[in-house]
Amino acid sequence: MTDLPDQIDRDVVIIGGCGHVGLPLALAFADRGAKVAIYDISQASVDTVNAGRMPFAESGADTVLHRVLSAGRLRASADPAIVATAESVVVVIGTPVDEHLNPKQTAITRALNGCLEYLRDGQLIILRSTVFPGVTALVEKMVARLGLQIEVAFCPERIAEGKAMTELFELPQIVSSRTPAGVKRASALFGRLTSKIVVMSPEEAELAKLFTNVWRYIKFATANQLYMMANEQGLDFDRIRRGLAQDYPRAADMPAAGFAAGPCLFKDTMQLAAFNHNNFPLGHAAMAVNEGLPLYVVHRLEQRFDLGSMTVGILGMAFKAGSDDIRSSLSYKLKRILEFKADTVLCTDPYVTVDPSLLPLDEVLARADLLVVGAPHPEYRGLITDKPAADIWDVLGNGVRV
């Protein structure tokens, strides 16, 4: 057994703390006066963070990163020994589904296994990843087997990427633990960020997080299906949507159509389906509709254009507006479909930095015969072009019909 430091001298360590959820959380705690450590297996991200740079774009995070680093309240490390230095251990690694849509139920316990020898009596483990239901109980069992006096809590993250640095202080925080002491300690930690604490049992909280994402995914699918229905009639779905919602609060939450993608909604819907023994007709229907939208768009374009002889330009490759994140972006699915159908496909995005094949916007506008908006970045609003364009979000201002 490795020697543990004598003293716990940090408030919190975040395992997976260089990620899209972990890093904003680390910054938020540190900015509210906590002494924070990050443990992350990505040495490159650890070095970037310690050098005062964000590994990805997150609005408002750069300034806070500088502030907390200069105040000496944040330190990132790829050495798991840092886990032993903190009172609370937050786990927020990725929890994806695999290529067969199976959740990886043991992702969290495997990550904890990687720093097992640095866990110690008196710590509080807080699971913050979106987990397969039952994982909190699994971690409780793991801790009990180790014979350590450690409380376990599940406190899911509900921020939207890009809004983390405001939403972490504004959204209510769901807190769950099997013991009153666990609830009290986790509430005290998140009480640094918000006074709105919602207490649930671990099983309720696990479902609450999945239900939150699934609800959103199904709402997007409903809008997307209605969009396709209206479009088939040659009608503009967004004119209909805005008209029906005008001064009519019961329809105010009907979303606009668009690619419902990204690292969370789809995979969490599939996690819930797997949890319910694949008996989730609404969830699977939502997947079929949302994942089918790029195919529908190309199918419509095929009816109007001789795609095989055309150069098609995709504007926006991130999974949503204003983001640099391409994880599970449907723009890439669109690209793959078009690469099969069109003569040439050119892609551009003002935010994405990880794809060397992307071209400047001007070049795509000049060379493309046909444009498809893949992500409604604000930079595209009101863009003037004489090229025909498929624009589900109406960023170009000519309606959403395809």
Ligand SMILES: NC(=O)c1ccc[n+]([C@@H]2O[C@H](COP(=O)([O-])OP(=O)(O)OC[C@H]3O[C@@H](n4cnc5c(N)ncnc54)[C@H](O)[C@@H]3O)[C@@H](O)[C@H]2O)c1
């Ligand atoms: N991205 C979102 O908007 C969002 C919102 C709410 C909840 N969530 C949930 O939060 C969790 C994390 O998502 P994310 O988008 O931040 O993922 P991410 O991939 O951006 O970050 C995960 C981080 O964990 C690190 N990591 C992986 N395995 C590790 C290990 N064994 N030990 C230490 N570090 C390890 C990675 O290097 C990475 O930096 C997921 O469960 C996700 O569903 C995400």
